Amino acid sequence: MSAGADLRRLLPSVEQVLQRTEVRALEARHGRAVVVRELRALVEDARTRAAAGDRAAVESAAADLPARLAARLDRARAASLVPVVNATGVVVHTNLGRSRLPPEAAEQVARIATSYSNLEFDLAAGDRGQREVHAETRLRTLVGTEAAVVVNNNAAAVLLAVNTFAEGREVLVSRSELVEIGGSFRIPDVLRKGGARLREVGTTNRTRIADYRSALGPETGLILKVHPSNFRIVGFTEAPSRSELVALAHEAGVPMVEDLGSGLLEPLAGLDETTVAESLRGGVDVVTFSGDKLLGGPQAGLVVGGSARIGAMRANPLYRALRVDKMTLAALDAVLVIHESGRAAADLPTPRMLSASVDEVRGRAQAFAARIQAAAPSLTLAIVEGTSAAGGGAAPTAEIPTALLRVAHGVKSAQQLVEELRRGDPPVVARIADGALVLDLRTVAPDEEDVLAAALARVAGGDA
Ligand SMILES: *Cc1c(COP(=O)(O)O)cnc(C)c1O
Helix, strand or coil, X not given: CCHHHHHHCCXXXXXXXXXXXXXXXXXXXXXXXXXXXXXXXXXHHHHHHHHCCCHHHHHHHHHCHHHHHHHHHHHHHCCCCCCCEECCCXXXXXXXXXXXXXXXXHHHHHHHHCCCCCCCEECCCCEECCCCHHHHHHHHHHHCCCEEEEECCHHHHHHHHHHHHHCCCEEEEEHHHCCEECXXXXXHHHHHHCCCEEEEECCCCECCHHHHHHHCCCCEEEEEEECCCCCCCCCCCECCCHHHHHHHHHHHCCCEEEEEECCECCCCCCCCCCXXXXXXXXXXXXXXXXXXXXXXXXXXXXXXXXXXHHHHHHHCHHHHHHECCHHHHHHHHHHHHHHHCCCHHHHCHHHHHHHCCHHHHHHHHHXXXXXXXXXXXXXXXXXXXXXEEEECCCCCCCCEEEXXXXXXXXXXXXXHHHHHHHCCCCCEECEEECCEEEEEHHHCCHHXXXXXXXXXXXXXXXXX
16 A cells, blocks of 8 residues: 555545534535535645655644634635725726725715615605616716716716717717727727727827818717827827817717716816816717726716717617616715815815825825834835826826835845735735835825835834
């Protein structure tokens, strides 16, 4: 008999372990299927070690299988989606969930999610209602629209607009606006999937109103203006004004649709972006934008415009597939209340972080550095000048001046520090600039400074 088979006999069978009282208790907590799955994996691992002749490993595995199983089950039960500290200075960080919700929005989501609500019920009339009224009423005063529709994201908003007004017809877009946002959103692809044909107008750098006019015809479904969210064309450029485009669309009897992207409701200092109200005031029929970029709310696509056009979009069967859940509407409602009351720059994380001055960020960085230095003397800290970014396809050329905390370790490289921070609990995402680890406190909330300090002390070598 081989040594491996001999060692294997030290291991109980899965069935035997399942009979133990403490394992039965785990089953009641985690469910039988999960317990069996994790236990099999543990026993399998121990058998591999037995086959390799690792007696010590097999003996210790056999001795504390239930305890190991409990630990494994706790790990398996842990949430997959976890909070992360964003120390990158990229405010609307798409990979990190874009906008953080303010506590009052999160509380409103919890309230609505855990009860029945008047989602589609008109309490005054005692009759069936519209889920859109909740956002619409506020958007009327906030951006001066007649009606609104809310869908899953801005990509869905553009898709729905194109499909509603231009299915089987042409959409006129300037060649300078055939943009790609974040890989999977490309204007030509969205138009195709919306059932429309793209009619390219003008050139990459110069497009005139005459180019639109000559492309216009009986096949035209709509004119689309797309905000170049994540790039700028500079130099020898020309583009018709919004009002010229609107006049042309109206002359031809087709809607003028603008994909604004970032969804700025009030001007923010230092950000050169068109607000939703400006676009509507310019006569644009349908404006689309994201809920979780500069608006600072939940992931959503907002569409505003006249009642007839918005009504046509709601009547499109595709709307049913793109509409949002009550949780999104609850969060959006709370966020719009904050905009209405003029508290956005103070109480909404995204606008607040974007409008924090360099002095404010520097002051926090200095106080934080002093605190870290005391706790982790092995780190070399310095405050240096740098830039934050709006991110999320907004104001691509705006370099927001910031103060960075540069962190160096006597032994560990910047790459090593970044990795250890990222693998920590909670994970901290930071960046490397000029070969050094840098932290931008602009995107770190004051109440996250404790966990960030603890994370730095850990990577410094546990000297705190
Ligand atoms: C961000 C953006 C989109 C995509 O919006 P999502 O909400 O991410 O779907 C589309 N168009 C423009 C101009 C954008 O800036």
